[in-house]
Structures are given as C-alpha cells and as structure tokens.
Amino acid sequence: MIEMKIGIIGAGNIGGNLARLFRDAGHEVSVSARRPEHIDIDDVQIATPEQAALFGDIVIVAVPLIAAGDLPLSALRDKVVVDTMNYYPERDGRIAELDAFETTTSEWAARHAPGAIWVKAFNSILAMDLPREDRPAVEGGRALPLAGDDADAKPRVAELHADIGFEAVDTGPLSESWRFERAMPAYCIPVNHAELVAKLALARRGQELAHNSWQR
Numbered sequence: 001m002i003e004m005k006i007g008i009i010g011a012g013n014i015g016g017n018l019a020r021l022f023r024d025a026g027h028e029v030s031v032s033a034r035r036p037e038h039i040d041i042d043d044v045q046i047a048t049p050e051q052a053a054l055f056g057d058i059v060i061v062a063v064p065l066i067a068a069g070d071l072p073l074s075a076l077r078d079k080v081v082v083d084t085m086n087y088y089p090e091r092d093g094r095i096a097e098l099d100a101f102e103t104t105t106s107e108w109a110a111r112h113a114p115g116a117i118w119v120k121a122f123n124s125i126l127a128m129d130l131p132r133e134d135r136p137a138v139e140g141g142r143a144l145p146l147a148g149d150d151a152d153a154k155p156r157v158a159e160l161h162a163d164i165g166f167e168a169v170d171t172g173p174l175s176e177s178w179r180f181e182r183a184m185p186a187y188c189i190p191v192n193h194a195e196l197v198a199k200l201a202l203a204r205r206g207q208e209l210a211h212n213s214w215q216r
Contacts, residue, residue: 001163003027007056009049009071011039013127014084015062019044021130021164030055050075058082058156060122061109066092068109077115080153082160084122085109086182101205104178106147119148119157120177121168124187132165140192143167145200147177169196179203 006022008015011033019031019041030045032052039046045055053059053075061071065085087098087105097103110118125144129135135142144166148154158168171179180186184207185199 001026002159004057004160005030005055006160007047007052007054007059008032008062009052009059010062011036011041012062014122014130015060016041017127017130018060018062018084018122018164021132022160025163027163028055053079058160061085062122064088064092065095065105065109068112071113073113076113079116080150080156081110081113081116081118082122082157083109083118083120086123088182101178104174104176105181106174106177110174117148117150117153118174119146119150119153120174120180121146121157121161124180124184126188129188129190135165136190138190138192140194141165141167142190143169143193143196145169145171145177145180145186145196147171147174147180149173167193169193169200171200178205183207 003026005028008019008031011031019029023029023044030047030052031039031041032047032049033039036046050072053072058080060082062084065087083106085105097108106118106120144161146157146168154170161168179200185202186196
C-alpha cells in the first residue's frame with residue numbers, strides 16, 4: 001500500500017464511513033462538512049471543503065448531486081476527484097439532461113469542476129455495507145465498479161478500493177458510468193467480479209425511471 005493523503009468533501013453516511021476505512025488503512029484523511037462540529041470521526045483532520053480539496057492527493061466528493069455546483073473549483077483543478085454522487089430527482093430536483101439520458105451523472109457533475117480528473121466510484125454501495133464488520137458475505141470478495149476517462153487516475157482509485165477490502169472493476173470511460181447508476185442491476189447489490197460484469201451487461205437506459213428510493 002502507498003500511503004496517500006485523502007480529502008473528503010461530505011461527512012455523511014458515505015463520506016464518514018469512507019473516512020474511517022481509509023484512516024484505518026493507514027492513509028491521512030481530511031474531512032469537511034457543512035456542519036463540521038457534527039463530524040464524529042477520530043484521528044482525521046476537520047477542514048473546510050477547500051482545505052480538504054487542497055490537502056488530498058485524491059479528493060472524494062460525497063455530497064448530494066445538486067451540490068456539485070458548490071464544490072471548491074480552483075482547489076480541485078488537476079486533482080483526481082472520486083465522485084460518489086447519484087441522481088435522485090425527489091432530492092436534487094429535475095435535471096433535464098439526465099432525465100433525457102443525454103449524459104451521465106458524472107459527466108454532468110464534472111462540468112462544474114473544469115480541470116479536475118474525474119472518476120466515478122463508491123456510488124453503487126449502500127453506506128451500511130461499507131464498514132468491514134457489516135459487509136454482506138460475497139464469495140470471492142465484493143467487487144465495485146468504477147469509470148473514468150483518465151488511464152492513470154483509475155488505477156490509483158482501484159488501489160484505494162483494495163486498501164479497504166474491495167475489488168475495483170474498470171467499466172470504461174465516464175460515458176459508461178450510467179451502467180451502475182441508480183436502479184441499474186449492479187446498483188448497491190453485493191456481487192463478486194464475475195457477477196458484477198454480468199450485471200453491468202444487463203443495464204438498459206431508462207431502468208431508473210421505475211425506481212424512486214434515494215436513501216443510501
């Protein structure tokens with residue numbers, strides 16, 4: 001394992017659990033939240049979003065999708081950004097491009113941070129399945145998908161998966177990340193590598209229209 005500095009923007013269920021996992025794996029972690037006084041995570045730095053972004057070799061964004069426009073843009077330039085966000089219209093409001101399947105959530109969000117190196121990951125797992133002691137048993141180990149356009153960034157993010165006990169499966173560019181968005185066959189389902197590949201192949205645009213739950 002190569003020790004890294006990890007900045008996390010958002011200390012909710014996903015961001016908080018990832019912070020603990022990466023801390024326990026030996027990485028330095030800086031976490032920000034709208035209400036930093038409510039962050040209850042030992043041995044991590046408490047920061048503003050800008051400070052967390054500047055701190056991180058890799059920056060994890062774990063906020064509602066609609067908050068993408070509030071990210072610290074200059075601090076994210078040239079950073080590898082791990083996007084855990086999902087689109088839930090009942091929470092985020094309607095976004096016409098996403099409703100029309102003209103783009104993916106990550107491509108839409110990445111436009112808000114020009115110059116950042118965007119990787120979609122950790123969006124397709126329930127927050128309660130992240131802690132090691134709470135994970136459903138998966139024969140062969142739990143696999144999680146990732147997608148991105150930068151060939152150098154994806155192996156770095158895949159290494160972070162391995163550091164906390166997951167196998168990363170590269171699904172291709174950001175344009176393919178819809179295959180593990182909300183309500184797709186691979187979304188938040190405990191599977192191993194082969195099972196994940198099979199479920200990704202079953203994904204069809206429009207499946208998410210029949211699914212309304214957004215709690216993770």
